Every structure is written in C-alpha cells, then in structure tokens.
Amino acid sequence: MSTFFGQHPENLYSICLTEIGERFSFYMARNILVLYMIKVFLFSNAQAYTTFATFTAFLYFTPLIGGYLADRWLGIKSSIFFGGLLLSLGYFLLAYSNQSFFYFSLALIIIGDGFFMPNIANAIGQLYQQNDSRRESGFTIFYIAIQIGALLPALFAGWIISQFGWHNAFLSAAIVILLVTIRFYFNSYSTLKYRLPYFLLASIIISLFSLALLIKNAYIANMVIFLFSGIFIFYALKKSFSHPPLQRNRLLIGFILTAFSILFWALFEQAGMSLTIFTEYNVQRSLGAWTIPTTVFFIFNPFFVITCGPLIAKMWLWLDSYHLNPSTPAKFAYGTLLMGLGFAILPLAIKTQAIDGYIQWYWIAISYFLQSLGELFISPVGLSMIVELSPKEMNGLMMGVWYFATAIANVLAGFIAKWTTIPSGSNLPLITSAHYAQVFSWLAVFSIVAGFIMLIFIPLFKKMITASVSCITPPAKHPLEVGSLH
Structure with a gap:
C-alpha cells in the first residue's frame, strides 16, 4: 500500500481503519460518560468522578491479561475479533441499560478493551520484519489513526445527543465498533479461532460480575x-x-x-x-x-x-x-x-x-x-x-x-x-x-x-x-x- 509515508503492507490500512472505529467508539462513550451519569442517573459530581476513575483505571489492567491470553491460546486476530464483539455489546447495553445494568456495561467494555487494545498494536508490529525500516513509519500512521478516532466523536457527540438523545450516542459507539469488527472478521477469516476455551469463557463471566461489583463499590x-x-x-x-x-x-x-x-x-x-x-x-x-x-x-x-x-x-x-x-x-x-x-x-x-x-x-x-x-x-x-x-x-x-x-x-x-x-x-x-x-x-x-x-x-x-x-x-x-x- 502506497501512502504519504511510503510503501506499506496492504493490511496496515485495514488495521488502522479498525483502530479508528474502536477509538471513535471509546471516546464517544468516554467523553460523555461523566455528564451522562450526572444528568441522566443524577449522580453527584463526586460519585460520577469516582465511578469514571475506577472504570478508566481497570482499562489499564485487562490489556496485560489480554496480551498474555492472545500469546498463549487465542492468537492476535481472534483476540481483536472477540474484543470488538464484547466492546460492541458493552456499548449497546450502555445505551439501553438502567442503572442496575450500567456497571455490567462498563465491565464488558473493560474486558473487551483487554482483548482488543494490546493486540491491535501487536498486529501492526507483525506486518514488518524485525529490521524493516518502515516499522516506525507504520506505527506513526497507526498513532495518527488513533488521534483521528479520538477527534471524530468530539465533532458528532453533541449533535447526536441534542438531536437523538444520550442513549443514541452510546448506540452509535456500539454500531461503529461492530461494523469495523465485522469488516476485520471478513478480512481475517482464515486465521481466526472460532471457539473460546471453556475455562476462558468461564473466567470472562466471573470477571464480568467481579468487575461490575468493584466499579459499583x-x-x-x-x-x-x-x-x-x-x-x-x-x-x-x-x-x-x-x-x-x-x-x-x-x-x-x-x-x-x-x-x-x-x-x-x-x-x-x-x-x-x-x-x-x-x-x-x-x-x-x-x-x-x-x-x-x-x-x-x-x-x-x-x-x-x-x-x-x-x-x-x-x-x-x-x-x-x-x-x-x-x-x-x-x-x-x-x-x-x-x-x-x-x-x-x-x-x-x-x-x-x-x-x-x-x-x-x-x-x-x-x-x-x-x-x-x-x-x-x-x-x-x-x-x-x-x-x-x-x-x-x-x-x-x-x-x-x-x-x-x-x-x-x-x-x-x-x-x-x-x-x-x-x-x-x-x-x-x-x-x-x-x-x-x-x-x-x-x-x-x-x-x-x-x-x-x-x-x-x-x-x-x-x-x-x-x-x-x-x-x-x-x-x-x-x-x-x-x-x-x-
């Protein structure tokens, strides 16, 4: 693929597009989450801050586990695929859940992020040989993709909320990450593992309930x-x-x-x-x-x-x-x-x-x-x-x-x-x-x-x-x- 930064592997475009969609969804939810808790759930400022801080803190825990699971059992592409599905489900529940299911929605997003985030960057790294001079340029393009994904929600979130309501802002996040995940699936179908190990599925369910309880407390x-x-x-x-x-x-x-x-x-x-x-x-x-x-x-x-x-x-x-x-x-x-x-x-x-x-x-x-x-x-x-x-x-x-x-x-x-x-x-x-x-x-x-x-x-x-x-x-x-x- 020829770009402003030179010739790069064809899959770089696909991975960066997936990352733009994921970052769009994440920042759509992140940017409005505190305001949503205060204006819709009537949280106090202090309660909204505490919930948001706990949620974002756990986002830095799960990628360490997700990266290990990808190396040990799932592989990079399968981890991205399952992570994208979990993220989409989390944002969808965030759009339509009441306060009781709100914490489960955040827990799903944390777990999905753990599968998705460390492995999308690893997918970029695997496009290049160890001493490939294009590697740094490739990661520069990836970094720009992240910033584009972060910039777009700021342009649209306010309009979506004013015209269609808070819930549809979260719904747009769910739809975008689902679409880029499906596109990623069809682009990578031959190397995906379709089944999660049973113990891993059980661990995800236990983690979901545990994280929801922790965020609430x-x-x-x-x-x-x-x-x-x-x-x-x-x-x-x-x-x-x-x-x-x-x-x-x-x-x-x-x-x-x-x-x-x-x-x-x-x-x-x-x-x-x-x-x-x-x-x-x-x-x-x-x-x-x-x-x-x-x-x-x-x-x-x-x-x-x-x-x-x-x-x-x-x-x-x-x-x-x-x-x-x-x-x-x-x-x-x-x-x-x-x-x-x-x-x-x-x-x-x-x-x-x-x-x-x-x-x-x-x-x-x-x-x-x-x-x-x-x-x-x-x-x-x-x-x-x-x-x-x-x-x-x-x-x-x-x-x-x-x-x-x-x-x-x-x-x-x-x-x-x-x-x-x-x-x-x-x-x-x-x-x-x-x-x-x-x-x-x-x-x-x-x-x-x-x-x-x-x-x-x-x-x-x-x-x-x-x-x-x-x-x-x-x-x-x-x-x-x-x-x-x-």
Missing part, C-alpha cells in the same frame, strides 16, 4: 487496584536489585520516571472529569445564537496532537543534529511543567470572569493546548523509555509497571476531581469559581514543582550511570549519556 475497587499494583511494582523493584549495577541503576531510573508520570497522567485525566464539569457549568460557550456543546471541547487534544506532533518530532531531529536533543528525563520534566502551566492558566482565567461567573471558552482551548504539548513530550517516549532502560528479560515486567502506574494515576485522578467539588454540590459558577481557582492553582504548583525536581534529578541519573559503568569498565561515554540522560 469504588472504595473496594481502589483498594484492589492499589494492592495489586503495589505488589506487582514491589516485585519488579525487588527483581531489579538482582541485576548488575549498570542494569540496576537504569531500572531504578525507569522506576523514578514512571513514579513522576503518575502525577502527569492524573492531571491529564481531569479532561474527562473535573474539566468537563468546569466547561459545562463555568465556561461561556455561546457563539451568537449557537451554544457550543461541552463535548466539542474534546476536539482540542487530538487536534493539537495531530498538528503539533510532527512539528515536535522535527524539532527533536533538528536539535539532535546539533547534539542538543533533550534527554528522556528532561522531556518528562518539560512535559510536566507544561501540564502545570495548563492548569496555571485557569485561575488567571477565573480572575477575568464576567459578572455572571463565566469565563471565555478560549481559556480552555489554551489550557488544552499546553496540556497537549506536555503529552507530546511524555507519551511518545514513555514506553520506549521502558524498553531503553530495561534489560530484555525485564521488558515485559517493566511494561506492566508502566501500565499499573497509569492505573494508579487514574484512581488518583478521581480523588483530584472530587477535590474540585464543594459540599453543597452546587454547579453555579458564582459559587464554584473561587474553589476551582484554588484547586487548579494547587495542581499547577504540584506539577511545576515536580517538573523542576525532575530537572534537578538529571545530574543524579547521569552520576548513577557513570558510577555503575566505572565499577565494571574503564570510564567511557555510555549510550545513556549521549542519547537519554544528558
């Missing part, structure tokens, strides 16, 4: 997430100390950067929680006679990622040609600082609020622009950092650490979002704006301070690597000094 769910994540991370940390000094220090740097990333992702996830409610009730969204739906504001992040991503990539290449390309820890630090600035802009906006308490919509756009830049500094290098700093036999374990840390970040995001609520439960801007300004200010301070702490740590990282290298070899420039830690 978020306090217990949070304890489970912290417990399992803590055990897994402790095991990985203990295992890292069994390696020689050089590898051990590299792994410790990976742990430190992963720990700092928790704050970044906890703030990043406010887009689906506190920032959604802030936009709904505290932002002047009128343009003439038209009121901009809150869901339209979700267009900013994928738009800025798509437009700024290539520019950032070119900037890294240009800086690298002058040996000025920032290290991975430096990029983490700059990304965290940008996230802090994204929140720092909001208290300033509140100070400019109108007499009725509303702020202008462009302040939210500026905040999302800064947050998206921060994402571009961290997200593309996060998993590659894990691979770079880990010995080969620890790659899978450290990937698990990254995903478990992200799950913790989502739980933390729920606590942060609840911090933005006030005891009265009011959403009137004249009542809530001062509290929002205070919380956003603190979040900005935490993020900016964390960014500067990371910058201070960079010489220590270099010293750790240098010390461990000198223990086993004469002093020399280590690759991490050149490309990752200077």
Whole structure:
C-alpha cells in the first residue's frame, strides 16, 4: 500500500481503519460518560468522578491479561475479533441499560478493551520484519489513526445527543465498533479461532460480575487496584536489585520516571472529569445564537496532537543534529511543567470572569493546548523509555509497571476531581469559581514543582550511570549519556 509515508503492507490500512472505529467508539462513550451519569442517573459530581476513575483505571489492567491470553491460546486476530464483539455489546447495553445494568456495561467494555487494545498494536508490529525500516513509519500512521478516532466523536457527540438523545450516542459507539469488527472478521477469516476455551469463557463471566461489583463499590475497587499494583511494582523493584549495577541503576531510573508520570497522567485525566464539569457549568460557550456543546471541547487534544506532533518530532531531529536533543528525563520534566502551566492558566482565567461567573471558552482551548504539548513530550517516549532502560528479560515486567502506574494515576485522578467539588454540590459558577481557582492553582504548583525536581534529578541519573559503568569498565561515554540522560 502506497501512502504519504511510503510503501506499506496492504493490511496496515485495514488495521488502522479498525483502530479508528474502536477509538471513535471509546471516546464517544468516554467523553460523555461523566455528564451522562450526572444528568441522566443524577449522580453527584463526586460519585460520577469516582465511578469514571475506577472504570478508566481497570482499562489499564485487562490489556496485560489480554496480551498474555492472545500469546498463549487465542492468537492476535481472534483476540481483536472477540474484543470488538464484547466492546460492541458493552456499548449497546450502555445505551439501553438502567442503572442496575450500567456497571455490567462498563465491565464488558473493560474486558473487551483487554482483548482488543494490546493486540491491535501487536498486529501492526507483525506486518514488518524485525529490521524493516518502515516499522516506525507504520506505527506513526497507526498513532495518527488513533488521534483521528479520538477527534471524530468530539465533532458528532453533541449533535447526536441534542438531536437523538444520550442513549443514541452510546448506540452509535456500539454500531461503529461492530461494523469495523465485522469488516476485520471478513478480512481475517482464515486465521481466526472460532471457539473460546471453556475455562476462558468461564473466567470472562466471573470477571464480568467481579468487575461490575468493584466499579459499583469504588472504595473496594481502589483498594484492589492499589494492592495489586503495589505488589506487582514491589516485585519488579525487588527483581531489579538482582541485576548488575549498570542494569540496576537504569531500572531504578525507569522506576523514578514512571513514579513522576503518575502525577502527569492524573492531571491529564481531569479532561474527562473535573474539566468537563468546569466547561459545562463555568465556561461561556455561546457563539451568537449557537451554544457550543461541552463535548466539542474534546476536539482540542487530538487536534493539537495531530498538528503539533510532527512539528515536535522535527524539532527533536533538528536539535539532535546539533547534539542538543533533550534527554528522556528532561522531556518528562518539560512535559510536566507544561501540564502545570495548563492548569496555571485557569485561575488567571477565573480572575477575568464576567459578572455572571463565566469565563471565555478560549481559556480552555489554551489550557488544552499546553496540556497537549506536555503529552507530546511524555507519551511518545514513555514506553520506549521502558524498553531503553530495561534489560530484555525485564521488558515485559517493566511494561506492566508502566501500565499499573497509569492505573494508579487514574484512581488518583478521581480523588483530584472530587477535590474540585464543594459540599453543597452546587454547579453555579458564582459559587464554584473561587474553589476551582484554588484547586487548579494547587495542581499547577504540584506539577511545576515536580517538573523542576525532575530537572534537578538529571545530574543524579547521569552520576548513577557513570558510577555503575566505572565499577565494571574503564570510564567511557555510555549510550545513556549521549542519547537519554544528558
């Protein structure tokens, strides 16, 4: 297949189209979920935040299991197919379920995501030989497909809700993922396994009920997430100390950067929680006679990622040609600082609020622009950092650490979002704006301070690597000094 990025395997188009459909469905549901819980089920803001945070946290657990099951029993294509069917069923139930079945709908989506997400990326990787120069370009196309899938719901969700109702927004998600899954089925029928092992089917049913109960009882769910994540991370940390000094220090740097990333992702996830409610009730969204739906504001992040991503990539290449390309820890630090600035802009906006308490919509756009830049500094290098700093036999374990840390970040995001609520439960801007300004200010301070702490740590990282290298070899420039830690 010939593309702007060069010649690629024919199946790349099919896989990317499937991913666009899956991301469309996911972000259609994600973008409206908190508003749906508050406006339809009449959840309090705090209850909606907690449910959303627990749901998104479990989304980072199941892919670890789904990837293993694909390798051991199902295969990549069968896992994608079954995952797509489960996702479609989950969104369909979300469209027509009452509050009792609401949690089962979310559980189905979590399980379906576990089968689908890790294996769609693996399917891209299998299109290329190990040293194929087109691999990176292929994953770039795949990343663009993800952003397109995330951008489209922001354009249509508000219109669908206003014209056809909340339930039909979820129904559109169910239909789209079902259509791309069926297309994937007919494109891959010869290699699919049609039957799930009975024990696996039983495990899915047990997991469905367990997850539904946990999401409904978020306090217990949070304890489970912290417990399992803590055990897994402790095991990985203990295992890292069994390696020689050089590898051990590299792994410790990976742990430190992963720990700092928790704050970044906890703030990043406010887009689906506190920032959604802030936009709904505290932002002047009128343009003439038209009121901009809150869901339209979700267009900013994928738009800025798509437009700024290539520019950032070119900037890294240009800086690298002058040996000025920032290290991975430096990029983490700059990304965290940008996230802090994204929140720092909001208290300033509140100070400019109108007499009725509303702020202008462009302040939210500026905040999302800064947050998206921060994402571009961290997200593309996060998993590659894990691979770079880990010995080969620890790659899978450290990937698990990254995903478990992200799950913790989502739980933390729920606590942060609840911090933005006030005891009265009011959403009137004249009542809530001062509290929002205070919380956003603190979040900005935490993020900016964390960014500067990371910058201070960079010489220590270099010293750790240098010390461990000198223990086993004469002093020399280590690759991490050149490309990752200077």
